[in-house]
Amino acid sequence: MIKERVEDGIVIITLSHGNTNSMTLDTLRQIDAIVKKVNEDDALKGIVLTGEGRFFSSGFHLPDFIGFQTYEETIAWFEEEEQLLINFFTCDKPVVSAINGHCAAAGLIWSCAADYRIAKNHPKISLGMSEIKIGLALSIAQAKVVRFALDSDRTYRNVMFFGEMMNPEKALEIGMVDELVEEDQLIERAKQVVTTWIDTPNRPFINIKKLMRQEAADAIRTRLENEPWREAFNCFLKPEVRGTLEFVQSMMDGKN
Template sequence: MLKETIQENIVILTLENGKTNAVNRETLEQLKAAVEKVNTDDTLKGIILTGAGRFFSSGFDLPMFLALEDHAAVCEFFDFEEQVLLDFFQCAKPVVCAMNGHAAAMGMILAMASDYRLVTDHPKVKLGMSEIKIGLPLSVTQTEVMRFGLNSDRAYRDVMYFGDMLDPNGALEKGWVDEVLPAEALMDRAKAIVTGWYDNPGHAFIPMKILQKKHAVAKIKAALADTTWQEGLHCFFDPTVRATLEFVQAAMG
């Protein structure tokens, strides 16, 4: 689930789902509602996305994936996920990700969809995208969000094709995150960024962000209109992919 609180006119969204804060359909539904709320309520300045416990988010809920019975069910889920991720990516107000712990897969994608990324300085925290090692390609919106967040086709190549997991300082060096901070400083810094960006004359941040992301959003919408991208979702029923997903699920408890 996604716990919502409001502090200093900022919506704080906390991923809370088991020990790894996996993302499921309920999480996406709550995220969609939160973005709509922030976009339409003039008293709200923006969003901070964080996690509970030792994880920011491990990504999608694997039991949910394994329970999808056929290609049509997978397509239905990703049709919804793609729209929610696009809505989050183009939220009109500032979105800061405060990664309190490990982030992988959809966890990293949500971070990249944010406007600014903070991460705890705990040396055991790992960040990355291991999809290639599992056998799952990214969808249309996920691909463009990652490409935009990494700001380079070469950086996208290195993140996605090598599938490495980095510690916070390594992620900072590669440009995956913007700041590495002590855990206790994350929320105050995130609030300062949201407020500092939003509280300018005329709320100039909003039109600036819309223009900044205009071409990426148009590219995503055009690609989603061509549903041939859904053919890649057949990979969910490849025996080796399912075996890998089951292994990862068992390892994570």
């Protein structure tokens, strides 16, 4: 599901699943184990998240969603996913997304959970949040993470409601990514950002990041505990949504 290596004290996580690097719950658990390791090991400076091949990630693994048989099974999946996303969002040390290719849906959500996003400068790469077009909304943690990453409610509105897939230049223009680099510079630039931020006396980055993100993380946890958010995920059992997911998956299978 992922490949892991350490370079210059930085953990490089490479999403590697099928042709589109779709993300299963096991993928997220593997990333979570690395987050815990990075938090606990002083020798590790941070994380770079990237993808293999032409995709960063197409999003969650649709066969998992299509396979939901009961409401309880669906809720259990998302309850765990929400906590794993919070853990990634609040990793103590720098996390940089090195977006090497197409990045959509959950791929974009997890990229937005990083502290900094660098995309490969290639006009054929597409980035965006197309969930609205297949009948899905975001969960509480997912929505807060994406909104945190964008610079205004207006930008968030447009990304979510239009569901537009855009090239890296447009993504840079609206603040979806922080910078563009050529392919051969992508990982090195991501590592440079991690090192620049963490390699200072006393590592104040850790406390600054906590202060910056704590309010958002607390708000997510409070809403998950107190709001009836689970009811919305009945959608995965609705025939029209399931049919759309099956159609999208069949289109993806046809391209493989």
